[in-house]
Amino acid sequence: xxxxxxxxxxxxxxxxxxxxxxxxxxxxxxxxxxxxxxxxxxxxxxxxxxxxxxxxxxxxxxxxxxxxxxxxxxxxxxxxxxxxxxxxxxxxxxxxxxxxxxxxxxxxxxxxxxxxxxxxxxxxxxxxxxxxxxxxxxxxxxxxxxxxxxxxxxxxxxxxxxxxxxxxxxxxxxxxxxxxxxxxxxxxxxxxxxxxxxxxxxxxxxxxxxxxxxxxxxxxxxxxxxxxxxxxxxxxxxxxxxxxxxxxxxxxxxxxxxxxxxxxxxxxxxxxxxxxxxxxxxxxxxxxxxxxxxxxxxxxxxxxxxxxxxxxxxxxxxxxxxxxxxxxxxxxxxxxxxxxxxxxxxxxxxxxxxxxxxxxxxxxxxxxxxxxxxxxxxxxxxxxxxxxxxxxxxxxxxxxxxxxxxxxxxxxxxxxxxxxxxxxxxxxxxxxxxxxxxxxxxxxxxxxxxxxxxxxxxxxxxxxxxxxxxxxxxxxxxxxxxxxxxxxxxxxxx
Amino acid sequence: xxxxxxxxxxxxxxxxxxxxxxxxxxxxxxxxxxxxxxxxxxxxxxxxxxxxxxxxxxxxxxxxxxxxxxxxxxxxxxxxxxxxxxxxxxxxxxxxxxxxxxxxxxxxxxxxxxxxxxxxxxxxxxxxxxxxxxxxxxxxxxxxxxxxxxxxxxxxxxxxxxxxxxxxxxxxxxxxxxxxxxxxxxxxxxxxxxxxxxxxxxxxxxxxxxxxxxxxxxxxxxxxxxxxxxxxxxxxxxxxxxxxxxxxxxxxxxxxxxxxxxxxxxxxxxxxxxxxxxxxxxxxxxxxxxxxxxxxxxxxxxxxxxxxxxxxxxxxxxxxxxxxxxxxxxxxxxxxxxxxxxxxxxxxxxxxxxxxxxxxxxxxxxxxxxxxxxxxxxxxxxxxxxxxxxxxxxxxxxxxxxxxxxxxxxxxxxxxxxxxxxxxxxxxxxxxxxxxxxxxxxxxxxxxxxxxxxxxxxxxxxxxxxxxxxxxxxxxxxxxxxxxxxxxxxxxxxxxxx
Numbered sequence: 001x002x003x004x005x006x007x008x009x010x011x012x013x014x015x016x017x018x019x020x021x022x023x024x025x026x027x028x029x030x031x032x033x034x035x036x037x038x039x040x041x042x043x044x045x046x047x048x049x050x051x052x053x054x055x056x057x058x059x060x061x062x063x064x065x066x067x068x069x070x071x072x073x074x075x076x077x078x079x080x081x082x083x084x085x086x087x088x089x090x091x092x093x094x095x096x097x098x099x100x101x102x103x104x105x106x107x108x109x110x111x112x113x114x115x116x117x118x119x120x121x122x123x124x125x126x127x128x129x130x131x132x133x134x135x136x137x138x139x140x141x142x143x144x145x146x147x148x149x150x151x152x153x154x155x156x157x158x159x160x161x162x163x164x165x166x167x168x169x170x171x172x173x174x175x176x177x178x179x180x181x182x183x184x185x186x187x188x189x190x191x192x193x194x195x196x197x198x199x200x201x202x203x204x205x206x207x208x209x210x211x212x213x214x215x216x217x218x219x220x221x222x223x224x225x226x227x228x229x230x231x232x233x234x235x236x237x238x239x240x241x242x243x244x245x246x247x248x249x250x251x252x253x254x255x256x257x258x259x260x261x262x263x264x265x266x267x268x269x270x271x272x273x274x275x276x277x278x279x280x281x282x283x284x285x286x287x288x289x290x291x292x293x294x295x296x297x298x299x300x301x302x303x304x305x306x307x308x309x310x311x312x313x314x315x316x317x318x319x320x321x322x323x324x325x326x327x328x329x330x331x332x333x334x335x336x337x338x339x340x341x342x343x344x345x346x347x348x349x350x351x352x353x354x355x356x357x358x359x360x361x362x363x364x365x366x367x368x369x370x371x372x373x374x375x376x377x378x379x380x381x382x383x384x385x386x387x388x389x390x391x392x393x394x395x396x397x398x399x400x401x402x403x404x405x406x407x408x409x410x411x412x413x414x415x416x417x418x419x420x421x422x423x424x425x426x427x428x429x430x431x432x433x434x435x436x437x438x439x440x441x442x443x444x445x446x447x448x449x450x451x452x453x454x455x456x457x458x459x460x461x462x463x464x465x466x467x468x469x470x471x472x473x474x475x476x477x478x479x480x481x482x483x484x485x486x487x488x489x490x491x492x493x494x
Numbered sequence: 495x496x497x498x499x500x501x502x503x504x505x506x507x508x509x510x511x512x513x514x515x516x517x518x519x520x521x522x523x524x525x526x527x528x529x530x531x532x533x534x535x536x537x538x539x540x541x542x543x544x545x546x547x548x549x550x551x552x553x554x555x556x557x558x559x560x561x562x563x564x565x566x567x568x569x570x571x572x573x574x575x576x577x578x579x580x581x582x583x584x585x586x587x588x589x590x591x592x593x594x595x596x597x598x599x600x601x602x603x604x605x606x607x608x609x610x611x612x613x614x615x616x617x618x619x620x621x622x623x624x625x626x627x628x629x630x631x632x633x634x635x636x637x638x639x640x641x642x643x644x645x646x647x648x649x650x651x652x653x654x655x656x657x658x659x660x661x662x663x664x665x666x667x668x669x670x671x672x673x674x675x676x677x678x679x680x681x682x683x684x685x686x687x688x689x690x691x692x693x694x695x696x697x698x699x700x701x702x703x704x705x706x707x708x709x710x711x712x713x714x715x716x717x718x719x720x721x722x723x724x725x726x727x728x729x730x731x732x733x734x735x736x737x738x739x740x741x742x743x744x745x746x747x748x749x750x751x752x753x754x755x756x757x758x759x760x761x762x763x764x765x766x767x768x769x770x771x772x773x774x775x776x777x778x779x780x781x782x783x784x785x786x787x788x789x790x791x792x793x794x795x796x797x798x799x800x801x802x803x804x805x806x807x808x809x810x811x812x813x814x815x816x817x818x819x820x821x822x823x824x825x826x827x828x829x830x831x832x833x834x835x836x837x838x839x840x841x842x843x844x845x846x847x848x849x850x851x852x853x854x855x856x857x858x859x860x861x862x863x864x865x866x867x868x869x870x871x872x873x874x875x876x877x878x879x880x881x882x883x884x885x886x887x888x889x890x891x892x893x894x895x896x897x898x899x900x901x902x903x904x905x906x907x908x909x910x911x912x913x914x915x916x917x918x919x920x921x922x923x924x925x926x927x928x929x930x931x932x933x934x935x936x937x938x939x940x941x942x943x944x945x946x947x948x949x950x951x952x953x954x955x956x957x958x959x960x961x962x963x964x965x966x967x968x969x970x971x972x973x974x975x976x977x978x979x980x981x982x983x984x985x986x987x988x989x990x991x992x
Contacts, residue, residue, distance in 0.1 A: 327592065345648075
């Protein structure tokens with residue numbers, strides 16, 4: 001029998017249903033893998049006992065002949081941005097270091113209801129702010145991938161870097177991620193896995209620590225497209241507790257998954273072809289086109305004229321919302337409280353937030369506070385909102401010519417830890433291809449399409465129309481089937 | 495425009511007043527959470543995860559709060575905005591868990607409206623005035639800090655955190671303390687009719703921010719100050735008087751009014767500075783991304799409109815016009831919704847008991863309620879809604895008077911028995927033998943006795959001293975223990991005295 005940790009979501013689900021192995025055996029195998037990979041620092045809080053408990057429930061249900069859910073017996077990693085009842089939820093911050101919620105986020109609740117189990121809480125950039133996982137209060141995650149013949153530690157991407165590393169290193173068959181401006185897609189690309197950000201509103205935000213409310217969207221990260229389809233189906237759904245949740249039925253994405261793209265037109269946005277672009281990224285994009293053409297699609301050139309304004313607009317809107325969303329971490333009711341001798345209320349706020357937030361979080365709170373200030377609001381926030389409208393209109397107009405858009409996920413492959421951490425703008429540029437779909441609220445996915453010359457995975461991004469996760473998944477499946485991406489990082493960690 | 499003026503050393507000054515009234519919406523749950531809103535609960539027992547701003551919590555708007563605010567808007571003839579939006583007002587304070595208040599700055603739910611304050615000569619309001627209302631927006635209340643629980647720390651009670659408020663912003667149309675007082679009372683009356691706020695200022699369900707400026711007649715508006723959280727009509731009026739006086743003295747002494755927020759100290763009857771415009775917060779308002787814009791459909795608006803009760807102005811006009819009540823009574827009966835409700839029940843029962851149309855018994859019912867019942871209740875310290883005499887019982891009493899079974903003066907005695915014992919009027923009249931004597935023979939016999947006993951007075955009367963008629967009536971009534979029908983006495987006396 002193959003190692004259980006080599007199995008993905010569908011295989012585990014089917015194996016547990018068919019009695020090939022028990023959920024408990026699966027949980028044990030992955031718990032062991034997690035325990036054997038502490039050097040990756042992918043987990044903030046491993047929860048082997050929770051995984052065992054969840055697995056036992058599934059095995060009892062199966063023995064009783066009950067119907068098993070879509071994720072039955074599949075243990076997953078939970079990004080530590082989702083509140084999990086009784087398990088500390090830190091957002092990778094010092095300010096929430098000891099916070100144990102008494103409630104369960106809707107997304108994690110949905111997953112547990114579908115039979116999934118929790119292997120632990122995964123590391124991330126602090127409050128999901130970052131593209132390299134270096135802003136975590138709990139230290140950076142290390143990408144299991146290395147350049148050929150090198151032991152330089154690379155970033156797993158961010159903010160869902162713990163998720164990408166854990167899936168790539170086979171510590172989990174799948175993990176949750178959240179994507180505000182690329183936080184699922186970029187780490188997925190850096191780690192050679194799949195990740196999809198659904199249409200804004202598909203997954204409830206209730207119980208997920210907020211970064212930028214109008215952009216935040218949860219999604220699955222897994223080894224293949226089918227696993228993403230299964231897990232997204234389990235995560236998504238209307239939630240009356242989230243006013244921005246979409247009151248629509250969840251389609252059977254797995255059931256209708258098809259790599260046949262006959263009759264589909266795939267748009268290639270010319271504005272994504274940038275000056276000085278990494279030739280290997282450009283080459284992978286060309287390969288992607290060829291694969292989709294081979295799957296029956298017609299390739300068309302399109303224009304998304306406001307693309308270059310997307311990143312600046314994003315770095316106004318997201319920090320503006322964040323500056324307000326993070327105001328609740330004030331030391332009054334929960335989390336860290338710094339109370340210097342003789343401190344008044346204002347002193348307590350200052351001391352608590354100074355100690356509790358990392359530099360990147362502070363930077364964004366400051367940017368956000370600035371752009372919302374009287375006298376600057378119109379010049380920044382209002383303008384950025386207009387840009388956001390134009391970006392959405394670009395896409396709306398593009399849908400006259402195509403059904404899907406193909407683009408690179410990132411401007412480069414995974415880079416060494418520390419390389420960009422002192423240069424915020426260079427770091428922000430990582431999200432240049434990811435941000436437009438976030439601003440427009442569109443479903444977008446990254447799938448691995450091959451390795452570069454240094455042996456690092458590259459991802460291709462597929463952007464779809466609003467609510468057309470199926471189209472995105474189908475195109476992803478078409479690429480996956482042709483790319484035949486089976487490479488895995490060689491195990492060096494322990 | 496009132497003739498209220500501040501007399502300064504340099505002449506007369508006008509006062510310009512605008513009020514922002516915060517009215518707590520009557521609802522079971524908070525504006526964005528399902529926590530209860532009852533007043534006076536143990537601290538922190540009515541707090542949801544949303545109200546405590548736990549990580550990842552999201553607001554979901556309470557339909558009932560929006561409905562109540564829309565109905566309130568309709569009651570002041572305001573424009574209802576079918577599209578409105580919530581904004582975040584960002585500032586740090588220990589009673590504000592989210593670090594922002596969800597409010598409506600840019601697109602309020604209710605737009606321009608107005609209400610009428612009535613003429614009140616005695617109070618210095620020579621004529622009725624229409625007072626503009628700029629807007630009503632809906633927002634969250636904050637929690638409460640308690641500074642007296644610990645020697646060095648403050649405690650926070652979040653029960654009120656997230657409760658729905660309507661902020662009702664008047665135009666600067668008010669020109670005297672009396673007008674401002676009348677405005678608050680009228681607004682309170684309307685809110686209570688609509689049922690959107692209990693108007694209880696003692697419990698803080700209604701409080702006002704008072705904007706005051708002064709100017710020489712005909713000149714440009716002066717710089718205003720805003721006195722926050724004033725919690726009674728009396729204090730609103732006192733704030734205006736003392737603040738206007740302060741501003742006039744300041745300007746006349748060569749100073750200038752500073753735009754600032756002030757607090758009222760009722761013990762000293764003065765306002766004092768809280769913070770000036772310079773250190774005012776920059777609230778960094780922006781649309782709340784956790785909430786979708788509010789869009790109201792025809793069905794919702796129709797329900798809001800159809801569920802509005804008859805409002806005080808319309809009711810008063812009807813009482814005067816259709817029921818023929820005096821302006822004074824119509825006004826007094828409609829000022830408070832409870833009084834009007836009680837009166838209408840009494841009226842219905844009275845009409846039914848006497849088999850007459852309401853308009854034929856309206857004056858009787860109104861006079862009795864206003865002059866007899868309220869006075870009697872006042873004596874025993876009871877309010878109308880706690881009256882031991884029900885409208886139905888009152889109607890029974892009025893029917894006895896109406897059919898001539900007892901006189902009006904006996905009715906007063908019967909009412910006292912009713913208040914004491916809770917028994918019905920008919921039973922009391924029977925038991926106490928208070929039934930009115932209308933038998934001509936019996937009355938005639940008493941009249942004869944009285945006339946016989948007072949021959950001198952009879953002579954004087956016949957000699958032209960008409961006033962003595964009352965003396966004879968009184969003597970007869972006295973002899974019959976007040977139970978004689980006064981009309982019969984009058985008629986017979988007139989005959990006998992020729």
